[in-house]
Amino acid sequence: xxxxxxxxxxxxxxxxxxxxxxxxxxxxxxxxxxxxxxxxxxxxxxxxxxxxxxxxxxxxxxxxxxxxxxxxxxxxxxxxxxxxxxxxxxxxxxxxxxxxxxxxxxxxxxxxxxxxxxxxxxxxxxxxxxxxxxxxxxxxxxxxxxxxxxxxxxxxxxxxxxxxxxxxxxxxxxxxxxxxxxxxxxxxxxxxxxxxxxxxxxxxxxxxxxxxxxxxxxxx
Ligand SMILES: Nc1ncnc2c1ncn2[C@@H]1O[C@H](COP(=O)(O)OP(=O)(O)OP(=O)(O)O)[C@@H](O)[C@H]1O
Ligand SMILES: [Mg+2]
Numbered sequence: 054x055x056x057x058x059x060x061x062x063x064x065x066x067x068x069x070x071x072x073x074x075x076x077x078x079x080x081x082x083x084x085x086x087x088x089x090x091x092x093x094x095x096x097x098x099x100x101x102x103x104x105x106x107x108x109x110x111x112x113x114x115x116x117x118x119x120x121x122x123x124x125x126x127x128x129x130x131x132x133x134x135x136x137x138x139x140x141x142x143x144x145x146x147x148x149x150x151x152x153x154x155x156x157x158x159x160x161x162x163x164x165x166x167x168x169x170x171x172x173x174x175x176x177x178x179x180x181x182x183x184x185x186x187x188x189x190x191x192x193x194x195x196x197x198x199x200x201x202x203x204x205x206x207x208x209x210x211x212x213x214x215x216x217x218x219x220x221x222x223x224x225x226x227x228x229x230x231x232x233x234x235x236x237x238x239x240x241x242x243x244x245x246x247x248x249x250x251x252x253x254x255x256x257x258x259x260x261x262x263x264x265x266x267x268x269x270x271x272x273x
Contacts, residue, residue: 054082054117054212056103056245061112063098063268069110072098074268076112082212083243085235087256090265096249097142097217099265103247104137104215105129117212134162138206140216142249146190146198146205153177153186156205169208176204179234181227195222203231210242217249232258 056079063073073095080086080103088096101107102114105121114121117136121129138159146155153173160169177183180200190198199222206214214235220228232255238244250256264271 055115056080056117056213057113057115058103058109059113059115061102061109061114063095063102063107064110071110072268073102073109076268076270078103078263078270080245080247082245083239084261085239085246085259086248086261086263087259088247088249088263088265089251089253089256090271092251094265095268096265098268100215100217100247100249104139104213105133106139134159135209136212138209138211138214140199140202140206140214140219142217142221146201148189148191151187151189152182152193152201155190155201156208158205159209163209165209172210173204173208176207180204180230196224196227199223200227200231203234207238211244213245213247214238215247218251219248220250220252220255228252228255 058076058078061073061076062071064071076099088100090096102109105114105116108122124132156173157166157169160166177186180203182197182200185193185197190201193201199219203219220231223231235246235248236258239246248259256262
């Protein structure tokens with residue numbers, strides 16, 4: 054169980070300009086990896102590639118032995134829903150649903166709505182959001198919405214969590230709380246965590262730090 058990137062390049066625009074340049078990287082099951090680097094260095098782009106949300110321009114990406122460019126979109130969707138939790142830089146909560154309904158969306162898709170209700174309630178409690186469970190995200194503060202997105206990423210007990218600046222709109226105490234929770238699920242459930250952060254304190258929670266410079270991994 055691992056994610057293996059081989060000679061991965063990602064280019065945008067015309068003429069194509071490489072923003073991720075020939076990256077070779079293996080992330081083993083159970084690792085807690087932080088991804089840091091300046092704004093525009095390619096962190097989000099790399100996270101999208103690592104998590105199968107985007108395809109490389111060249112090179113290959115294997116997740117748990119599957120070459121993701123050879124999987125059809127149905128296979129990828131179902132694999133992601135079962136095995137991956139995502140926390141985006143801009144958290145895409147659905148405004149027409151309550152926070153609880155948002156969190157349970159992956160469970161609904163997998164036909165596990167009833168089974169996951171208790172876990173959802175426990176997580177809302179853990180993140181200090183119990184009284185906001187039945188409110189739509191639009192009535193929550195930015196930091197509360199971000200924590201709802203974190204709860205949603207955890208609801209399927211995924212093998213992988215991909216987080217892009219998950220603490221960006223949290224105060225330092227809530228930020229630390231999220232990091233402690235990541236650390237404990239990494240340790241106890243062996244969840245692989247890949248965390249983009251510009252905060253060096255939070256990067257220190259990880260067991261491996263990767264720094265991107267202009268689309269390349271900095272070797273020290
Ligand atoms: N869809 C796209 N089309 C064109 N260029 C893109 C696209 N996505 C990203 N880029 C470019 O790729 C580079 C890396 O972007 P990326 O979002 O990965 O940076 P980042 O390290 O996550 O920055 P930040 O810390 O600001 O979030 C930037 O120069 C950006 O303009
Ligand atoms: Mg980014």
